[in-house]
Amino acid sequence: MMRTEEIVAMALERLDNDRYVLSNLLFARIKELGAGATPLVNMEVSKHKLADIAMREIAEGKITFDGVEPLPTNA
Template identity: 90%
Template sequence: MRTEEIAAMALERLDNDRYVLSNLLFARIKELGAGATPLVNMKITKHKLADIAMREIAEGKITLESVESIPTNA
């Protein structure tokens, strides 16, 4: 599947809200960078963390429960 298709699927899952998508991506990339295990069949050593996080969102493995669930300390 092409990157554009994955991004479109992820955006659709979040009601086409690019702001929410970018915040959710940022939060998940931080988790993956800190050692979290990917929820999709992609290796951290082979793929970019952003690509893994985007695929997780597109496949519905990562969802946004509420705005408070996104870490605010950067």
């Protein structure tokens, strides 16, 4: 079993070490899991914290961040 620090390091590496993006992606995924989304890793919601599940999903590349969409302009 991997240590929490190793999982966080893997997740950060996948996101170019951007802690801001990691925290936002993590929060969004925790909301989805809390609303009943099925985990994308082999971890049960009843046995693990949602944050741990979401972090593992990001670390394993199951959840990705492709960038920010530009806001529409009023042309």
